Amino acid sequence: MHELSIAQNIVDLVLENIAEEQRKVIAVNIKLGEISGVIPESLEFCFDVITKDTKLQGAKLNIERVSATAYCNQCDKTYQIEHLLFSCPFCFGSDIKILTGNELLISEIILSD
Ligand SMILES: [Zn+2]
Secondary structure, X not given: OHHHHXXXXXXXXXXXXXXXXXXXXXXXXXXXXXXOOOOHXXXXXXXXXXXXXXXXXXXXXXXXXXXXXXXXXXXXXXXXXXXXXXXXXXXXXXXXXXXXXXXXXXXXXXXXX
């Protein structure tokens, strides 16, 4: 499962970051692009499973979806990609550049007081 290795990467990164930390991790906030191909529910599930018996046990994975946007090289417009229709809605061109929507990054690690 794709999400399992992604969840593992997130957990590894967080554990690395909190190696010296005595406090407990309450939540991990991530930004997930809409066209990243990652299913949020599945990622949450994997996260819960692999954090069991680690320093992250019980931590919540908060997923913030990032909408997909693209820039059209032909008509110079920026637009939102909807329903996985990548071509430009203004000129129907396909010479486009994806600006956002592919990201998967940890935005914040929330620790207990
Ligand atoms: Zn265009």
